[in-house]
Amino acid sequence: MDKEAAAQQIAAITKSLEDAQKDLRLYASAIENGSGTDLESIGKVSSTHTNLIASVRNLNRSARGPVDMVFAQIEAVAYTGAVRALVEMGIFEALPLDGSSLSADVLAEKLDVEKDLLVRLMRVAIPELFAEPKPHEYAHTPYSMVYLHPGIRGAFKLMLGEYTPVFNQLSEFFKSNGWKSPQDEHNNPYTFTHRTNGLTMWEHVKLDPVYFADWNAAMNAQGLATSFAISIFPFHSELSKLETTEASMLVVDVGGGLGHATMQIKGLIGDVKGKVILQDRPEVLDDIKEDLGAGIEKMGHDFFTPNPVKGASIYYIRRCLHDWNDAKCIEILKNISCSMTEKSRLLIAEIALPTTGVDVEGAWMDLTMMSFTGRERTEEQWAGLLTAAGLRLEKTHGLAGTHYGVVEAYLK
Template sequence: MDKEAALQQVAAITQALEEVTKGLKQYATVIQESGGKSDLESIGQVSQSHTDLVSGVRTLNRASRGPVDMVFAQIEAVAYTGAVRALLEMGIFEKLPLDGTGLSADVLANELRVERDLLVRLMRVAVPELFAEPEPQIYSHTPYSMVYLHPGVRGAFKLMLGEYAPVFNKLSEFFKDSGWKSPQSETNNPYTFTHQTKGLTMWEHVKLDPDYFKIWNAAMNAQGIATSFAISIFPFKTELSKMETTEETVLVVDVGGGLGHATKQVKALCEDVKGRIILQDRPEVLEDITEELPEIEKMGHDFFTPNPVKGALIYYIRRCLHDWNDENCVLILKNIACSMTRSSRLLIAEIVLPATKADVEGAWMDLTMMTFTGKERTEQQWGDLLKDAGLRLEKTYGMPGTHYGVVEAYLT
């Protein structure tokens, strides 16, 4: 790098650092002013300021490393995640004391029955981002390593590395082979191409190994719970209270509601409103429910068939439609629309991407969905789907700091 280029880099770093400092002050101010409030507006303000701060840090990182070094940063990330997965399978996360005290490489290698040299080489990559090394080759937990002990987080990590990281690496090969366009076939897409599923869909393939399917489900449930804050984006009680209801009125049908975590939260949000709450999913899914769901009716239903509940006030579908291509989504929506009346409304709780400047989560989630023909959508794309299903988009509810939202629709 010549002097002029180096000075330009210093200027870029200085500007980025100033923005990070400003963003940090803003984040601290918002936290102080929110006072730990749990209302949606306060959560949104904190989330937005944190998102802005992280964006600034990413800009600072790019400026500090420069264009060439950022290419190698991608290789570093691959090596890091590979090392973490190996250490996870090795058992180091469980072996290290939870009180933060350290263990030597000798002790760990002996107790885990692994080669000491291999352990040290893997830990060399994971320190200090993940583990601490207070003394040479003495390792201890940090908050960043302990989070992997949570079954849902661990399941999500294994799922992304085991199922989707290889798929991302094969994207170019798939598109060269099948054409440069978004995949639409459930049996011919980047996922099935990479895993050589022999005619099985992604959904069928992950069920082949019952033990792995449990991990897969744990990851999906963890992600659903992690984004459960978005359920309250729609004012269920306020809207339902505007209508006269009885104990027999069907207030909400949670279509494809899984194990009922969201349904239970919706029920709480409908507090004091007379009426019924129905959880729908395939019978085999409902059989796996172990949690008590008081005052929630369970109903076996496949959303690729007409909804058996006629005239509910709200049909609610959350984190389902992004799994499917446009054709299947229209079919699912038509099977809900055919049971709606003029007083019914449909709520789609999903990511609603902006037309530009999508956040990191929205972008990588869309890419992940694409590998098996799914899609994260913009408001315009949601509107197009609804129109094709005989529905009209009425309003999109959202909050600052996240692309998660609720799309409200009625019959046309």
């Protein structure tokens, strides 16, 4: 690199560092001055944290330069591959939880693995994940201990086991099937990569009970991680405007899974009289082990059939529609709209992407959904689906710093 090019790089690094420092101060201020519990504070913290991450990524890009950033992608692949191997090896469970260290010799004997292999894998994962207080001696850090959480472990194994190979095969799929978004549940990047022999993604993941347990843990963890978005819609203030009785159908949670969102909605409704219905397929409802609480009723229902509850105040569907292509979404929405009255409203709790400036999470989530014909959608795309199902978009409720929101719709 000549002096002029080096000077330009130093200037770029300096500017990126200044931007990162500025965004760090804003993030710290949001934490210090916010309550941490109300939506405005949560949104401010989320927004400033997102900006800080973007600045740090830009600083890393400036420091590495164009050529080295190409090799950064190789590093990332090697790192995640090594971590996945270490997960399967059992290193996370083998290390002491009190932060003390174990030598490679002890770990190799304990896990019945070759010491040389363990050392080679661990050198990739240090210092991002584990600590190495002495040569070939390893200890947990907060960044490694998080992998012991079943939901985090499941999400990691899901993305590395199922979707990393899919992402690597995207170009081959599109070269074979045309450069357009996939629409066929039986022929898409997922089924192409995993050679599912005619099975859909949903059918394929159920073949291995152990893996399916990891898959469910990952889905539940993601649902809980984004549960803050449920309170974006003002359930209590809107429902308290209605004259209701104990028999009134207040909220029908369509495809509500194990009921975590349903219970949160019930809490947000507060003292408004009426019923909350949790709907999902009977085999899903059979897996519910905890008491959902008073005022919540379970009802077996497949959302590809007309909704049996007529005239509810709110039909609520969360993190379901992004799994499906437009045609399937319209079918699901029609099966809800046919049971609505002019006083009913539909709430779709999903990501609502902006037309530009999509954050990292929104972008990779969309590619993940695309792999089996789903997608994350913009407000305009949500409006198009609603119109096709006989509904109209009234408003999109959002929160600063995140693309998660609630799309509110009524009958036309």
